[in-house]
Amino acid sequence: MSRLAETITILGAGAMGSALAAPAADNGHEVRLWGTWLDDELLDAVAQGLPHPRTGVPLDPRVKTYRSGQLAEALDGATYVVLSVSSDGLVDVLRKAAGHLRPSQVLAITTKGFVRLDDRIVTLPDAVTSVLQEAAPDGSPDLPLVAIGGPCKANEVAARRPTASVHACGSPGVTERSRGLFATEAYAVEESDDLIGVEIAAALKNVYAIALGICQGLAEHGGEPYHDLQAAAFARAVTEMVQLAGLLGGRAETVTGLAVGDLEVTALSGRNRVYGTRIGAGEAPDEALRAMQDAGQTVEGVPAALLARELVDQLIQFGALSDWSGLPLLRQIADLLSGQEPYAGPEELAGAFARAALPARSPAER
Ligand SMILES: NC(=O)c1ccc[n+]([C@@H]2O[C@H](COP(=O)([O-])OP(=O)(O)OC[C@H]3O[C@@H](n4cnc5c(N)ncnc54)[C@H](O)[C@@H]3O)[C@@H](O)[C@H]2O)c1
Structure with a gap:
């Protein structure tokens, strides 16, 4: 467990977003789960105390949920932000979030895939950088980017079964922080500097x-x-x-x-x-x-x-x-x-x- 409690906002209340809330909550952090405009049904089920429809596991009760209209509120004061939407939604969600992101934050992505930007196919880290620059041309929030990968099934992470993940970032010290925030007995974090x-x-x-x-x-x-x-x-x-x-x-x-x-x-x-x-x-x-x-x-x-x-x-x-x-x-x-x-x-x-x-x-x- 990391020594200081942080505020972690997860964007995307699907399977992986809700699953990743579990180790972060277990480590004593304030965890906020923001659902996109496509996630209302998922959050309705969670609000009724039902298991999360995508993982079959109830959301940890310590996690606060936010609806799509509450993006600014969900990101206000966050120290670590995780983007956990499908590749199809990455650019849209990031464009909406960009104005609320701050250089002091870390941005992590669980999203997997490639993106078409201006007739070019780019990797997700390149897409994130471009969207952030386009959103704030004079002072783009140059936040460190962490890629979260490894053999993780969301339902198993949510159920706290043993899982190995890798958190990768080019900036020194960031993966150590990421590991401190998320690593638990069940959810292991390997550090890497090979984001690409x-x-x-x-x-x-x-x-x-x-x-x-x-x-x-x-x-x-x-x-x-x-x-x-x-x-x-x-x-x-x-x-x-x-x-x-x-x-x-x-x-x-x-x-x-x-x-x-x-x-x-x-x-x-x-x-x-x-x-x-x-x-x-x-x-x-x-x-x-x-x-x-x-x-x-x-x-x-x-x-x-x-x-x-x-x-x-x-x-x-x-x-x-x-x-x-x-x-x-x-x-x-x-x-x-x-x-x-x-x-x-x-x-x-x-x-x-x-x-x-x-x-x-x-x-x-x-
Ligand atoms: N499920 C897993 O075990 C797992 C594990 C590791 C990584 N991932 C990756 O994490 C990402 C999310 O996966 P998931 O399993 O949570 O998927 P999911 O289908 O359960 O949730 C998808 C999320 O993306 C959002 N989304 C989808 N299409 C969108 C669009 N067009 N516009 C805006 N938002 C949109 C949804 O609202 C939801 O929040 C994927 O890239 C996936 O590959 C998933």
């Missing part, structure tokens, strides 16, 4: 979890396991994540550390895995996505795959990468999800994923 490596790995693991889910779906469809293909795809995913993180300024050991665990946990359970499984079992990607959206489930790996493809094209265009040959699995997933490669059913898919994930028989084959 943590962010890239976290964004891409949602994409690759879809591929691993597809392998599970192939097994459901045919009644025979595809464990070997899934394991080869797992290894391929790690290799590609290392390559992309390196190209964007992150380190290999960040990807091969807790981020590998994050890929594992995302492929074991969660919306990206479920989506992939549906495709592997025989549903076309757009059909499976519609069914999940109708059930109120966002699949962040889908926009992340499409944006990652544009990001790779950007890297090729600017000469940072010669071509796509080192990223066959990413290309396969992105082509499938974008409709560029028509969906021809599980058997064809098994062949295409084998070509992408298994080592090529000859260099010309890929």
Whole structure:
């Protein structure tokens, strides 16, 4: 527990925002949970004393909740702010919050993905910096940014089951403070200075979890396991994540550390895995996505795959990468999800994923 109680405001009252309130409250801090304009139903349930609808765990009673109209109040006097909205909502929520942020605060993000800004695909730290500069051109609140990653399922964090996280920041001393605020017996915090490596790995693991889910779906469809293909795809995913993180300024050991665990946990359970499984079992990607959206489930790996493809094209265009040959699995997933490669059913898919994930028989084959 950190020695001084701080005021921590979490923006986004979804699964992860509400979950992260638990270790912070356990450490004796004042914790405020602000819900976006999409979170009223979640906060209504919490106000009625019901479990949080996304985690199934009651919100810690010490946590104060704020509705979307109370943003200024929620941020007033906060010393540490966590942005915990989906990648789709990051820019909007940050633009609204920017005027209430102060340079003395720390800004952390649990959000995973990429963002399109002015026709460019950027990482979330770049998006945050741009939005803050645009919001306050003469004196942008230059607050230290912490990326929160690692193998964390919100429901398990909320239930205080053992979880390893990584908090990464380029400014010395900030991660130590972050660890002091959040680390508990159940919620462990590893410190890192590789903000980009943590962010890239976290964004891409949602994409690759879809591929691993597809392998599970192939097994459901045919009644025979595809464990070997899934394991080869797992290894391929790690290799590609290392390559992309390196190209964007992150380190290999960040990807091969807790981020590998994050890929594992995302492929074991969660919306990206479920989506992939549906495709592997025989549903076309757009059909499976519609069914999940109708059930109120966002699949962040889908926009992340499409944006990652544009990001790779950007890297090729600017000469940072010669071509796509080192990223066959990413290309396969992105082509499938974008409709560029028509969906021809599980058997064809098994062949295409084998070509992408298994080592090529000859260099010309890929
Ligand atoms: N669920 C987990 O286990 C987990 C773990 C680690 C990180 N994360 C990441 O944290 C982020 C939030 O995930 P979550 O699981 O809490 O999701 P969630 O769907 O439960 O909550 C999403 C939050 O984002 C907001 N939001 C969504 N779309 C928006 C939009 N268009 N405009 C404004 N706000 C919008 C919602 O109101 C809500 O507050 C994601 O980027 C996710 O990848 C989640």
